[in-house]
Amino acid sequence: MPGEPQSKYDQKLLHVLKTSSAIFAEKGYHSTSIRDISRATRMSLSGLYYYFKSKEELLFLIQYHCFSTVMDDCRKLIADVDDPVRRLKLLIENHLNYFVNNMDEMKVLSHEANSISGEFFRKVNAKKRQYVDLVIDLLTEIARERRVKDVDIRVAAFSLFGMMNWIYNWYNPRKDVDVAGLSQNITRIFLSGFLGDKSIEAERLETGRESHLDRAVSIWQQ
């Protein structure tokens, strides 16, 4: 969907999307008013509605466009790679690279996932499911190939997404390691964690005393 030189209309729409993303990322979708966006884009309230039919559609446009780009880039990147481990590494690299370079949009994608509903929600979720399934398939293949045992694939997949998508909560490009380092660290932690170090496996069960598990039932449980 993305690409091509773009008309005047497309350019301005993208400008609106980018500006809105920045405000959504900072204040959150629901705390951002169309008037905030109007002020930032220097357009009138009604002028904005020429580019989207509702505030929710604006959020959808941001999310859908953002997600499409990540997935298209990813597909291109792994197209002619066979080794599933390498495919996964490239996926992680691409995801984090895009995340860091488009922090606002990705934050909006990650954090406002439940702020859309109806048909909008369905469309974004369809894309999301494709992406999740891609990772699950990769992990399944890797697990078979390398004889990984005792790991729930679904837990592993979402652990990886957790590691990657959480970064908008803490990552500071000026203080922290750069994108390459970030990819390297996360890939190393997840991948050698998933494949498993046998020396760790040995001591894993020592801690499994069930007694702790019921300790932390809190005041909330009345």
Place this chain on the structure above:
Amino acid sequence: MPGEPQSKYDQKLLHVLKTSSAIFAEKGYHSTSIRDISRATRMSLSGLYYYFKSKEELLFLIQYHCFSTVMDDCRKLIADVDDPVRRLKLLIENHLNYFVNNMDEMKVLSHEANSISGEFFRKVNAKKRQYVDLVIDLLTEIARERRVKDVDIRVAAFSLFGMMNWIYNWYNPRKDVDVAGLSQNITRIFLSGFLGDKSIEAERLETGRESHLDRAVSIWQQ
């Protein structure tokens, strides 16, 4: 702070907090009106304001109370354990156990972190920083003890938080593995990932070609 039999007032306050948490978790803080809470608790609008001074204070009370409990439980659990690896395992176990048993509150804690401001924000963040520092200290100690190299401690720490805190986005107690299994999986992935499997380390650098890193710069970057 938690504990003790509690007065009538305290009980009702907790009931208000718990009910509000459930609605916040489902619809989000900003999309929830005091009228929603009024309906769910069967109290009047003004009746609610006897228990909190503002909507934001209500959110603060939920977050602060929730966080205090997690940390207190954690402290008790690791109080008389020396081995830093075991301390970390217990921390993970406690965190996930509490998360799964109090999904609503923990979702509100994780997802609405930026919905409070001012003094409220400062107070919650002070607690948060204590908790983060605890994990960072543990990881530092483990890294020294086991001679872990080439891992950024900050990245590792927040990767772990990402894995743990992301679960509200996908975990379904009825479909997925139970809490014990969840802890086991996440502990295994993170810990053996952090400690590192040397056989993985060998092939790590193969993928590091920089050429990919600039590929995914998207349309957003105009």
Place this chain on the structure above:
DNA sequence: TCTATCATCGAACGCTTGTTCGAAACCTGT
């Protein structure tokens, strides 16, 4: 230059929101 389409705007509407206030109702110890 005329015209049709594209792009923008000011002003307003109807609705929901968080919060307040003074008065009632309830409870408890005397």
Place this chain on the structure above:
DNA sequence: ACAGGTTTCGAACAAGCGTTCGATGATAGA
């Protein structure tokens, strides 16, 4: 049965919200 504090409530307010509408300006092909 009374008094005092605790708890609850109905009704209202002001402010902000997303959205619409008809009209205006800009642009470009005939």
